[in-house]
Amino acid sequence: MRIKTWQLYTLITTLFWGVWGAFIEIPEKNGFPATLGYAVWALTMIPCAIVALSVTGWKINTDARSVVSGGIVGLSGAGGQLILFQALRDGPAYIVFPIISLYPVITVLLSVLYLNERTNRKHWIGIGIALLAILLLSYMPPSATHARGWQWLILAIGVFLLWGVQAFVMKRANATMSAESIFFYMMISGVILIPAALWMTNWNMPVNWGWKGPGLAVVIQVLNAIGALTLVYALRYGKAIIVTPATALAPVITIILSLLLYGVIPSFVIITGLCLAVIAIYLLAE
Numbered sequence: 001m002r003i004k005t006w007q008l009y010t011l012i013t014t015l016f017w018g019v020w021g022a023f024i025e026i027p028e029k030n031g032f033p034a035t036l037g038y039a040v041w042a043l044t045m046i047p048c049a050i051v052a053l054s055v056t057g058w059k060i061n062t063d064a065r066s067v068v069s070g071g072i073v074g075l076s077g078a079g080g081q082l083i084l085f086q087a088l089r090d091g092p093a094y095i096v097f098p099i100i101s102l103y104p105v106i107t108v109l110l111s112v113l114y115l116n117e118r119t120n121r122k123h124w125i126g127i128g129i130a131l132l133a134i135l136l137l138s139y140m141p142p143s144a145t146h147a148r149g150w151q152w153l154i155l156a157i158g159v160f161l162l163w164g165v166q167a168f169v170m171k172r173a174n175a176t177m178s179a180e181s182i183f184f185y186m187m188i189s190g191v192i193l194i195p196a197a198l199w200m201t202n203w204n205m206p207v208n209w210g211w212k213g214p215g216l217a218v219v220i221q222v223l224n225a226i227g228a229l230t231l232v233y234a235l236r237y238g239k240a241i242i243v244t245p246a247t248a249l250a251p252v253i254t255i256i257l258s259l260l261l262y263g264v265i266p267s268f269v270i271i272t273g274l275c276l277a278v279i280a281i282y283l284l285a286e
Contacts, residue, residue: 006238007285009230010246016227018253020220022261027217031208035085035201040214041221042078042190042197048225049187052180060184061177069173070185073166077228078190080162083155085200091152094140099156101138104131104244106164107171111240115172123242126283129276130245136273137251170232171240179232186228246284252277 003011028034053060061070087096108127111117119127173182207213227250234243252274258264266274 004237006234006236006243009234010238010243012230013227013234013247014250015253016223016230017247017250019257020223020227021250021254022257023220024224027208027213027220030212030216031206032213032217033201033205033207035082035197036207036214037217037221038078038081038085038197039194040217041224042187042194044218044222044225045183045187045190045228048222048229049180049184052183052229056178056180059178059180061181066173066177066181067185069169069177070182071189073170073173073182074186074189075193076162076166076169077186078193080159080166082193082196082200083162084159085197087152087155087159089152091156092142094142096152096156097138097140098135099153100159100163101134101248102131103160103163104134104167104248106161107167107244108241110165110168111171114168115240117239117241119239119241122283126280127241127245130249130280130284133273133276133280134245134248134251136269137249137255137277139267139269139273141267167231167235167240167244171235171243174232174236179236183229183232186232242284246281249277249281252281 024037027037061067084096084100170182227247231243231247234247255264255266255270255274259266
């Protein structure tokens, strides 16, 4: 079976995000805060944007509609990431991540209602199985950490909504502007929010400024940046109701790599999620 353009870009995004997820904690464990990791990620978006724009002859859509659409895509993605940091500071990860992981539900609903996206029964079954798999793959065992207040729940729901809306607007924007312009505005939004990430950083703790800190973060975060670029292309050529759930299955790659590299044995819930993910990927790829 010949692979389609949207399938290729979806595969690249899922693969790169999966590998990124397997290594993202290493710089933080080495003493380089996640908030500074965000700053590194935003900066790695710049060379990706340069490469993308060079292909189109440096043409950027600058009309009001394109600027607003690009800004919404960029700020909802990058802003959601910063809000997630705060949600995890006050709330339990085993509740926060399952809430956020279901953001494809929002994308699917909006795409069906406002973009009139439709597909066959096989794909709908795959989408349903994928959403269940995503929920199971995000499972984390309860910890002894106590939640502080209830604001973290509002923040988690906010990220869930922002990321769901981001993919929908990204798909919609692809109909009126170039994919390269969308990514350019994503890059600009990410860079603009770097001061917020620096403000959120706990500077009372020592920061590792060596290779194992920011140096390693650059290598890892560029995978995230490339995945974001190929996601724009995947949504340009494919349906959001299929691409979004498929790319959200990136934890499958993360879990497999963690098993191979770190010897981490998944729980029964995770294994069930992996099995469902394989089924979903098969159904969505047809």
